[in-house]
Amino acid sequence: xxxxxxxxxxxxxxxxxxxxxxxxxxxxxxxxxxxxxxxxxxxxxxxxxxxxxxxxxxxxxxxxxxxxxxxxxxxxxxxxxxxxxxxxxxxxxxxxxxxxxxxxxxxxxxxxxxxxxxxxxxxxxxxxxxxxxxxxxxxxxxxxxxxxxxxxxxxxxxxxxxxxxxxxxxxxxxxxxxxxxxxxxxxxxxxxxxxxxxxxxxxxxxxxxxxxxxxxxxxxxxxxxxxxxxxxxxxxxxxxxxxxxxxxxxxxxxxxxxxxxxxxxxxxxxxxxxxxxxxxxxxxxx
Amino acid sequence: xxxxxxxxxxxxxxxxxxxxxxxxxxxxxxxxxxxxxxxxxxxxxxxxxxxxxxxxxxxxxxxxxxxxxxxxxxxxxxxxxxxxxxxxxxxxxxxxxxxxxxxxxxxxxxxxxxxxxxxxxxxxxxxxxxxxxxxxxxxxxxxxxxxxxxxxxxxxxxxxxxxxxxxxxxxxxxxxxxxxxxxxxxxxxxxxxxxxxxxxxxxxxxxxxxxxxxxxxxxxxxxxxxxxxxxxxxxxxxxxxxxxxxxxxxxxxxxxxxxxxxxxxxxxxxxxxx
Numbered sequence: 001x002x003x004x005x006x007x008x009x010x011x012x013x014x015x016x017x018x019x020x021x022x023x024x025x026x027x028x029x030x031x032x033x034x035x036x037x038x039x040x041x042x043x044x045x046x047x048x049x050x051x052x053x054x055x056x057x058x059x060x061x062x063x064x065x066x067x068x069x070x071x072x073x074x075x076x077x078x079x080x081x082x083x084x085x086x087x088x089x090x091x092x093x094x095x096x097x098x099x100x101x102x103x104x105x106x107x108x109x110x111x112x113x114x115x116x117x118x119x120x121x122x123x124x125x126x127x128x129x130x131x132x133x134x135x136x137x138x139x140x141x142x143x144x145x146x147x148x149x150x151x152x153x154x155x156x157x158x159x160x161x162x163x164x165x166x167x168x169x170x171x172x173x174x175x176x177x178x179x180x181x182x183x184x185x186x187x188x189x190x191x192x193x194x195x196x197x198x199x200x201x202x203x204x205x206x207x208x209x210x211x212x213x214x215x216x217x218x219x220x221x222x223x224x225x226x227x228x229x230x231x232x233x234x235x236x237x238x239x240x241x242x243x244x245x246x247x248x249x250x251x252x253x254x255x256x257x258x259x260x261x262x263x264x265x266x267x268x269x270x271x272x273x274x275x276x277x278x279x280x281x282x283x284x285x286x
Numbered sequence: 287x288x289x290x291x292x293x294x295x296x297x298x299x300x301x302x303x304x305x306x307x308x309x310x311x312x313x314x315x316x317x318x319x320x321x322x323x324x325x326x327x328x329x330x331x332x333x334x335x336x337x338x339x340x341x342x343x344x345x346x347x348x349x350x351x352x353x354x355x356x357x358x359x360x361x362x363x364x365x366x367x368x369x370x371x372x373x374x375x376x377x378x379x380x381x382x383x384x385x386x387x388x389x390x391x392x393x394x395x396x397x398x399x400x401x402x403x404x405x406x407x408x409x410x411x412x413x414x415x416x417x418x419x420x421x422x423x424x425x426x427x428x429x430x431x432x433x434x435x436x437x438x439x440x441x442x443x444x445x446x447x448x449x450x451x452x453x454x455x456x457x458x459x460x461x462x463x464x465x466x467x468x469x470x471x472x473x474x475x476x477x478x479x480x481x482x483x484x485x486x487x488x489x490x491x492x493x494x495x496x497x498x499x500x501x502x503x504x505x506x507x508x509x510x511x512x513x514x515x516x517x518x519x520x521x522x523x524x525x526x527x528x529x530x531x532x533x534x535x536x537x538x539x540x541x542x543x544x545x546x547x548x549x550x551x552x553x554x555x556x557x558x559x560x
Contacts (some may be wrong), residue, residue: 008379008383011383014376016391016394019394026401026405026409029412029413029416093293099301102304106307106308108534108537109534110530112510112533113530115517116527117312120311121311121314125328220404237404237405241500251412261402262401262402
């Protein structure tokens, strides 16, 4: 190893080294506790008991499918809203700068604040209900808070994550040269054909990045779920924290949920990215 | 179809949407924070009957908000400083050195961003238990510092890569020692990046919820955890409105400040002067 390489690796230690050790130790901690080690009370020994217990629990499967649903729908909706906006902002026009910073404003709003604003807006005594009643659309306020489908959570996720997708997609869309889209136009391709055969394949990387990051964030969501989500079902993060606090074997059981949550986030987002790639390839070839 | 006309229509639609999804909810929060405790705002009042600053006074004098603010604003500068200091060597290596495995290393440095934050928070707190670290402040400080190093690495490695070798060489040729080289070639280019990453991590730390909540609860409060306590099961609307505003408004100003530093970087690149 030459001197410069050695120097570089030494320099990585305080920053990157610390990150690797931190994440490695935390994941090992979860793995160890899920099979019965590091018990804070009682004896520590290897056992599959906690895995068997949690996998038989139907709360887990409900939380799993719920988180999967919220994450998939939020990721797909966010990019579907971001694409037309990114294409629209591709050519500079008067006020484009203003519009784009307006669209990115939710990035500056804290998740919990967003959740509060939303709940405040739609609550039984809230603004929306007042307007509905005053307009005579409904005779009595309707109950919209903590809806049982998780629509509130999805609205919040999309509101908060769409600007992020827009940020990634705007960069990708802007790097496509006009000559290529103009050439397609001259050859008689309509707007939709150009989108499917040129824009989508050329922005695939940014699209996948946006989908993966939004999926992971939404799959691990706790705050939106607790404030605006359904009461009858938990997200995986919520289940993990609740089990940890309430169960006698809290740490061990929540460790199994933590590992399942990480696997869901990683495998789910990878699958979503892969399927997107296949669909776009298929669409471009057709 | 007339293009400028449709464009204007879409702009109006976007602005309208932002008004409904941003301006209106914030105005409502503002109003709710000003509702007088003696005159509740409920149906059929379209607007609050009496406005006063009583809520702000109440929440300041009767809740742990001052303490939460103190904790948050003490933690944030410490976290920002530690993260940036720890990130500097790695950022230098990423920005100025070539070595095998650099791309993989850059990818791995983003690891904290893809592990769900509550998993990190929960098993970090269990790690603190094992290690016997019971200081909440220290625990949150360590956790947030490591979690935010990637942001500092990203901003600073770009800064390091912008430093021009000619200027370093010229300074050396003119007889400048290491300190002079650092002052003339490094510092002017690094400064905006340093300030930007400090502000960025400051904001991230103020807003961080998972670690502050899991490690800190129940006795160590920060601004987001106190906001959380007013949401959910015991939803106290006016208090939540006050804390929301306290959480959002300063950070927006800080964010604007940060953008200015990052823009200043561009001029440094173009002119090479910094």
